[in-house]
Amino acid sequence: MPAPEAHQEVGMSEHGESSGIEGVLVRRGDAGYETTWASELWNDLKPERYPDVIVRAASERDVPQALKLARSRGLRVAVRAGGHNWWGSPLRDGGMLLDLSGLRRWEIDDNSATATVQPGAVGSEFAAELARRDLAFPAGHCPSVALGGYLLSGGLGWNSGLWGPGCASVQEITAVTAAGEAVRCTEDEHPGLFWAARGAGPGFFAVVTGFRLRLYPRPAALATTSYVFPLAAVEPVARWAVETARELSANVELSFLLAAADPSLTVDRPHAKVVTVAATAFATSRPEAVRALRPLHSCPLAERPLSRQLDEPTSLAALYDAARELWPERRRYAADTLWSQEDYASLLAKLGDALTTAPSAKSIILAPVSPVSQEGELLRNMAFSVLGESYVVPYAIWDDPARDDVNIAWLREAMHTLQPLGTGHYIAEADLTADPSRAQRSFTAPDWERLRSLRAEYDPQGLFFSYPDGS
Structure with a gap:
């Protein structure tokens, strides 16, 4: 896709010699701009929004230099850690995109069970290193997600029913403000900025260069129980699974997946759709994992499952492999989210x-049951909130660029049907471009007002882009 001409001339060399930036600096119109632009999003569906300048930071030192450059040139700033946002929030028209994906270091302190991580660190790689040390963290389900954007948006990840959202384990951040000042933020120092960094998502008004995280003992035994039913049985299946979920302990992660069937299960109906109920126990021992999944051993439904798997041993690596199959690379994606007080069956x-x-057989519906612990302590002092009893995420997934409009239209029509039942959205995956009020509806009313107040305090000149709204 060709890049249009720049909105303004920035007047710097490609490698930033005149800016003091050690990393790569690419202007719109430079030979490498289109390739760099295309690589800023993991999703093959990329919005036609073009920054005037893309800065790929080589170190934390580049961040205040990039912000200084943006202030001097009157450029607004968007920030990218891993570029995994479905709707491409890092890509804005004009301004500067500050790419932190090269900041991938971490330091793990086994004795205190804490880690300091840079925003570009990839969750699955971090989790694998922690596992080697018998430690764990609720990193994102998709293996390519970087920790920066994930934590800033709240972070619904592995075993979050027990550990809470990822941001609940953030003990401290280091952030560079719009004024170029590097500040340490905790519950006591810059508490407002600390609160906002735990859930504000792509509208955050500073640049986080480091997170200090609380870690957990590694669950030594993982096991999965799953049932697959014809999609026509989704209502009784959902009622049974949600009722049974009340008997499950917090370390069991249960979800529904509505998708095309494995052809081996429906040989007579090659395009059949199914509903899968899957539960994974994160336990300290094999016997504990089996006990945790026992409530799911008995399924009283008259509908006969197409397949059943009980207490199958698994591993975090295997779970990530399954996630790769669910969200493969080199596909086009659109997603949306909804919190609701309505029951899952409806x-x-x-x-x-x-x-x-x-329009695409690859599209899926994912519905985690109680996707995050609702204990008050785990949800304390953060912008992220649980906004309903139920949570669903439809994904349109396809290959052909000529089918972009029809797939996006399908997703939005499906969400339009659900909208009267909605109580809010999850900022990390919601379609914020659908209408300008989407971001606001991703927070409680008091939290939204607090975010606006903090933005006025920390970014009074509007250096940082706010939430994307489709404009």
Whole structure:
């Protein structure tokens, strides 16, 4: 896709000699701009929004230099850690994109069970290193997600029913403000900035260069139980699974997946859709894992499952492999989220109907049951909030660029059907471009007002872009 001409001339060399930036600096119009622009998002679907300048930081030292340059040139700033946002929030028209994906270091202190990580560190790689030390952290489910954007948005990850959202384990951040000052933020120092960094997402008004994280003992035994049913049975399946979920301990992660069936399960119906109920126990021993999953051993439904798997041993590496199959690279994605007070049976019945009309057979519906611990202590002092009893995430997934409009239209129509039942959105994956009020509806009313007040305090000149709104 060719890049349009720049909105303004920035007047710097490609490698930033005149800016004091050690990393790579690319202007719109430079020979390498289009390739650099395309690589800023993991998703093959990329919005046609073009920064005037892209800065790829080589170290934390580049961050205040980049902000200084942006202030001097009147450029607004967007920040990227891993470029995994489905709707491309790092890509804005004009301004500067500050790419932190090269800042990938971490330091792990086994004795205190804490780590300091840079924003570009990839969650699955960090988790693998922690596992070698018998430690763990609720990193994101998709293996390519970097920790920076994930933590800033709240972070719904592995075993979050027990450990809470990823941001609940953030003990301290180092941030560079719009004024170029590097500040340490905790509950006592710059407490407002610390609060906002735990859930504000792509509208955060500073640049986080480091997170100090609390770690957990590694669950030594993981096991999974799953059932696959025809999609027509989604309502009774959802009622049974949600009722059974009340008997499950917090270390069991249960979810629904509505998707095309494995052809081996429906040989007579090659395009059939199914609902999968899957539960993974994160336990300290094999017997504990089996006990944790026992409530799911008995399924009283009259509908016979197409397949059943009980207490299958697994590993974090295997879970990440499954996630790679669910969200493969080199695909085009659009996603949206909804919190609701409605029961899962009603929500999934509507979404099941929508899935049968999806223009792509690759599209899926994911619905984690109680996706994050709702204990008050784990959700204390953060912008992220649980905004409903139920949570669903439809994904349009396809290959052909010529089918962009029809797939996005399908997703938005499905969400439009659910909207009257909604109580909010999750800022990390919501379609913020659908209308300008989407970001606001991702927070409680008091939290939204506090975010606005803190933005006025820490970024009074509006150096940082706010939330994308489709404009």
